[in-house]
Amino acid sequence: MVRPRNFSAGPAQMPEDVLLSAQAEFMDFAGTGMSVLETSHRSAAYRRVIDAAEASLREVMGIPDSYGVLFLQGGATLEFAGIPMNLMRRGRAGHIVSGHFAKVAAEEAARYGSAEILATSEPTGFDRIPDLPAPEAFAGMDYGYICQNNTIYGTMFHGLPDCGGTPLVADVSSCFLSFPLDVTDYGLLFAGAQKNAGPSGVCVLVVDRSLVEAGPALGVCPTYLDYSAQLAKGSMLNTPNTFGIYLCGKVFDWVRGTGGLEAMGERNAEKAALLYGAVDRSDLYRGCAVPSSRSVANVTFRLPTPELEREFVDRAAGQGLVGLAGHRLVGGIRASIYNAVGIDAVRDLVAFMESFELSVTGRSF
């Protein structure tokens, strides 16, 4: 069977080689004769899996020893609480609200301290990254907070805010491993794995150890969410999502073997340029994000009517192009073109967009 072109926003397409490798050893992992699913997290065989996954991620991202790496459960949503509970020592965070999940994160943080909205693009329907606050705006705060790529709206920060020395916390769920970045620009970054790093059920968190070594800022922090305790236990304070971490490790190895973040960044820029080029040349499709804020990971556009959008999604699915419906909060079309989505898939989508436009308007682009 031909694999569909999967443009889902997450859980999303995974590298075929990773899946085939996991399938091949599904019943006999590391010569144990058992599935990795059946292997104790305390076994030597599994210890090698989680250690190798962390080492591979450290190499891919260039993570220095002064940063810890955690593989947690509960998704980004649980970290929306975990972050203020760990970091809000002075009780203040500065949030930039560039989309739904940025807003939800700020609302969650406000339950644990003062989450001050320093900038928002909500008035324009989150069609852009808002103008960044001046560094002084972060003075006296525990951290500044951004959602670096806004999956729903298809926008992305193309430069980080200057927080004037205050640590920057970033939800990078949908742009994790999408391009090179300097980990030391962040105090903490975290990502739900189900977009670019692996399956759902794992949240990868990279944190400057100095921010958390004193233990959680708030006494109400559940032990599970105590980053210092989790770091001390190597993400094994309790049984982790063993299979999820195993698959993430394979994805990290795949990224390394495919040229690393430099190559990912070039490929993703090329894929995004193809798609945005089609949108811009078209008379039918209208991009949702202002061009200077466009995401390289999620390309969002609209057709003139919801009926046409449904027809677009349905006819695309009939041609093996799946997962193109926009998020239920906004509708429209969204093509998520994460690392595992190849340029051929994007070319197929552009060809479909051309033929669809021709069929609807009698013109193509």
Added chain:
Amino acid sequence: MVRPRNFSAGPAQMPEDVLLSAQAEFMDFAGTGMSVLETSHRSAAYRRVIDAAEASLREVMGIPDSYGVLFLQGGATLEFAGIPMNLMRRGRAGHIVSGHFAKVAAEEAARYGSAEILATSEPTGFDRIPDLPAPEAFAGMDYGYICQNNTIYGTMFHGLPDCGGTPLVADVSSCFLSFPLDVTDYGLLFAGAQKNAGPSGVCVLVVDRSLVEAGPALGVCPTYLDYSAQLAKGSMLNTPNTFGIYLCGKVFDWVRGTGGLEAMGERNAEKAALLYGAVDRSDLYRGCAVPSSRSVANVTFRLPTPELEREFVDRAAGQGLVGLAGHRLVGGIRASIYNAVGIDAVRDLVAFMESFELSVTGRSF
């Protein structure tokens, strides 16, 4: 390759049929041409998976509509915080401390209210279930709390405490689906899946809706842990562990197809009787749990010296009997004989125990 006899305490052996089925459809799930790992949790195909998993569990356990079912992340450990945050409306819980995880749960609950220890077997090294408190001891409390099976020590409640109308909360991680039970005896029960229900990374929680419909007791409860919000969203407040739930559903179907909880209970009793019989007949092995508190899921025993115990574990592994080392807190030998461990595996273990005893003492039993 012959599958080892896997006596791990969790992640533990899974039914071979479940694994083979998952492997067979690993690259083409429900005719989508994609892996279930790549399938959006919002897709119709995945909706059917999670709905069927819940329906299957409801049938297996006889869960009435007045109880909700959740598939959460973070393991039992995260629920040690989630439970008091949701239920401690009056700020008091009555804990029976029968082992390490019962103690940890009480310590975590004490961070959110008054977690009163009504009974403990710590003075005797958790070798038994302590004498149960009188029903009046639970008066005025939000809930009574037990860990129904103590994985580390190999003990199990053979009758539930009478809480005199106060809801009973039970961590059933290592005896989940092991025998028939009446869900309405509990206000809430929960289980890390990695023993009897599926892979690690899923925590199944069954709760009397009336206890949580008013929302969390404590304002500091993270939204992720808000049971009422999770119930309203069908465990999809955010992206769940999609692959883990998919596998749990297959395990629930396997339990149903293998005779349900009645059959599981009979098989488990037979397996446990075989093993305890061997321990009791032997001069070399000494059971850890007092007989009236013995677990049907985890059989713990000791040899005269740690050196002999290491030799036992190593020689057993050489014969394909793996995962027999006791928990690092207590040492000794532990054979976890969950549902997926067949009676043949237990017979092989007993035969090995006989031959090991013969080789050490010159006598067998």
